[in-house]
Amino acid sequence: MPFLLLYLKLRVKRFQDRPAKKDAKIKVLAVHSPRYVPDQECLSEHPDMEIWVLPHDVQALINSIFIRDQAKLLEGLDAIETSRVFREGEIPQIKEGRERLQKYLERFLPKAMRLLKVDGMMSCSFFYLLDLDWQIACTKTHIPFFALHKENMQDPVVHEHMIKRYSDMHLKFEGQRLFLYNGLVKKVLMGAHICDEEITRIVGACRMDALINKVQNNQCASPKRQVTLFSSHHAIGLLSLKDHKGYFSNDRNDGFVNYFDQVHGNMVLFAKQNPDVTVYIKPKWGGRWLEEIKSAAKRIANIDLDNEDIPNLHIVWDTPAQQLIEESAVIVGINSTTLLESLIVGRRVVVPLFEEAADKYYDRHVYFKKYQDVVFNVVRAPNELSQTLLDELNEKIPARDLPKEIIEDYLGYFDDQAANRVVEQMKMDVQNLNAKKAK
Structure with a gap:
C-alpha cells in the first residue's frame, strides 16, 4: 500500500494545472476527467471548488491488481450482458476479485484522501464498471462519491427503451450524490430503480453556465x-x-x-x-x-x-x-x-x-x-x-x-447557477458525512 500511495501522489495533478486555492471549501478527486472537461472548467471557476485529477490508467491499474483478465473473462458478451454478469458476480474470478478490491479500497481510500487533502471523488456518470467498487468502498468509509451524470438527453420517446436497458444491465448507483441535468433523466433513473430519489439532485448543466x-x-x-x-x-x-x-x-x-x-x-x-x-x-x-x-x-x-x-x-x-x-x-x-x-x-x-x-x-x-x-x-x-x-x-x-x-x-434551469448548485450540495454532503465520522 505505501508504494501505491506514493505512486498516486506522484500521478495526481490539479485540473488543467490550475493554481491552488487557499480558501477552497471543497476539493475533489476526479476520475474520467477527459470525458467532461467543460463541466470541470465551469466548476473550477467557482471560488470554493478545487479539482484534482486521477489519471484513468492509475485507477485501471489498481483495479487490475485484484480483477485479472477481466476483458478475457467477459469476451463475447454484449454491453447488457457484461454489466449484468460483472455486477451480479456470475463469474467466480471476477466476484472474488471485486471482493478483494473493495476490502483493499476500504483501507486505501481514507489514507489517499488524507494524503491528497481532498474531500471526496467525482465522476461523470454512475454506471462505469471501473468506478463501481470505488463507489461501494467510498460509501462504506463515509467518503462522498459524486456523479455528475452527463447523459442528459433522455427524450420521452426513449424513456421506455432506456428504463428497460438500465434494468436489464442491473445498474445501480452506490455513491453519495447523483447530480442530474433535468427531470427527464430523473424519470428514467427512478423508473429503472437506479438509486433512492433522495440522493438525486437536479442542478442543470454546469457547462452551460458561461x-x-x-x-x-x-x-x-x-x-x-x-x-x-x-x-x-x-x-x-x-x-x-x-x-x-x-x-x-x-x-x-x-x-x-x-x-x-x-x-x-x-x-x-x-x-x-x-x-x-x-x-x-x-x-x-x-x-x-x-x-x-x-x-x-x-x-x-x-x-x-x-x-x-x-x-x-x-x-x-x-x-x-x-x-x-x-x-x-x-x-x-x-x-x-x-x-x-x-x-x-x-x-x-x-x-x-x-x-x-x-x-x-x-x-x-x-x-x-x-x-x-x-x-x-x-x-x-x-x-x-x-x-x-x-x-x-x-x-x-x-x-x-x-x-x-x-x-x-x-x-433543467435557464440560469447560470448550475455550478453553484453543485458546489453548495457537495459542501453540505461533505459536512454531513464528516459529522457521521465524528460520532
Missing part, C-alpha cells in the same frame, strides 16, 4: 454569414443497428442511412453553390465518420471531396461546439442539445426531417416533438434544404421565440 451568462449580459458576438451542421450518424435516437461498425450501418436498409446521405450530401452541395457562405460540418470524430461524409457527397452531389477543393467548406471535429454556435447564423442538426444551446444564443435552427427521420424511425427515435414546429424550421424534403438555409441566412423567415419550458425540460 454561455447563459454571456447571453444574459448581451456579450455574444454577432454571427458571421456561416452555417454549421452538427453531424449525426446512422444510429440516431438510440437506434440499435444490426450489422454495423461503430455508429454506422453496413446495411443500407438498416438505420438512418439515406437520411445521413441526403443531409450531408446536400450540405456539401450548398457549400459549393454558395461560395459566400462559410459552411462547417462537425462530426464527433474522424475516421469512418469522415469517410461516410465523403461517400454521401459523392453519392448525392457527385462531389469527390478527396480531389475537389471547396474553400468555404470545413469538416472539423476538434473545434468547440459553442464556438461554432456563436460564429454561425444558422445551425443544422437533429436530436442534439447543441440545437438548444443555439436557440439560447439566438441562432436560427434548421432541422431536416425527411427519409427515415420522417417515417420509418420518426415515432421512436426523433426528439423534441413537443416543440419542433415551435422553435425549429423543419425541412421536410432534401431539395428544400438549400433554399431554407438561404432564407434563414437572409432573415426572410421571422425569428422564433424560445419557450422557457423547452430549456427547463432538457437543461
Whole structure:
C-alpha cells in the first residue's frame, strides 16, 4: 500500500494545472476527467471548488491488481450482458476479485484522501464498471462519491427503451450524490430503480453556465454569414443497428442511412453553390465518420471531396461546439442539445426531417416533438434544404421565440447557477458525512 500511495501522489495533478486555492471549501478527486472537461472548467471557476485529477490508467491499474483478465473473462458478451454478469458476480474470478478490491479500497481510500487533502471523488456518470467498487468502498468509509451524470438527453420517446436497458444491465448507483441535468433523466433513473430519489439532485448543466451568462449580459458576438451542421450518424435516437461498425450501418436498409446521405450530401452541395457562405460540418470524430461524409457527397452531389477543393467548406471535429454556435447564423442538426444551446444564443435552427427521420424511425427515435414546429424550421424534403438555409441566412423567415419550458425540460434551469448548485450540495454532503465520522 505505501508504494501505491506514493505512486498516486506522484500521478495526481490539479485540473488543467490550475493554481491552488487557499480558501477552497471543497476539493475533489476526479476520475474520467477527459470525458467532461467543460463541466470541470465551469466548476473550477467557482471560488470554493478545487479539482484534482486521477489519471484513468492509475485507477485501471489498481483495479487490475485484484480483477485479472477481466476483458478475457467477459469476451463475447454484449454491453447488457457484461454489466449484468460483472455486477451480479456470475463469474467466480471476477466476484472474488471485486471482493478483494473493495476490502483493499476500504483501507486505501481514507489514507489517499488524507494524503491528497481532498474531500471526496467525482465522476461523470454512475454506471462505469471501473468506478463501481470505488463507489461501494467510498460509501462504506463515509467518503462522498459524486456523479455528475452527463447523459442528459433522455427524450420521452426513449424513456421506455432506456428504463428497460438500465434494468436489464442491473445498474445501480452506490455513491453519495447523483447530480442530474433535468427531470427527464430523473424519470428514467427512478423508473429503472437506479438509486433512492433522495440522493438525486437536479442542478442543470454546469457547462452551460458561461454561455447563459454571456447571453444574459448581451456579450455574444454577432454571427458571421456561416452555417454549421452538427453531424449525426446512422444510429440516431438510440437506434440499435444490426450489422454495423461503430455508429454506422453496413446495411443500407438498416438505420438512418439515406437520411445521413441526403443531409450531408446536400450540405456539401450548398457549400459549393454558395461560395459566400462559410459552411462547417462537425462530426464527433474522424475516421469512418469522415469517410461516410465523403461517400454521401459523392453519392448525392457527385462531389469527390478527396480531389475537389471547396474553400468555404470545413469538416472539423476538434473545434468547440459553442464556438461554432456563436460564429454561425444558422445551425443544422437533429436530436442534439447543441440545437438548444443555439436557440439560447439566438441562432436560427434548421432541422431536416425527411427519409427515415420522417417515417420509418420518426415515432421512436426523433426528439423534441413537443416543440419542433415551435422553435425549429423543419425541412421536410432534401431539395428544400438549400433554399431554407438561404432564407434563414437572409432573415426572410421571422425569428422564433424560445419557450422557457423547452430549456427547463432538457437543461433543467435557464440560469447560470448550475455550478453553484453543485458546489453548495457537495459542501453540505461533505459536512454531513464528516459529522457521521465524528460520532
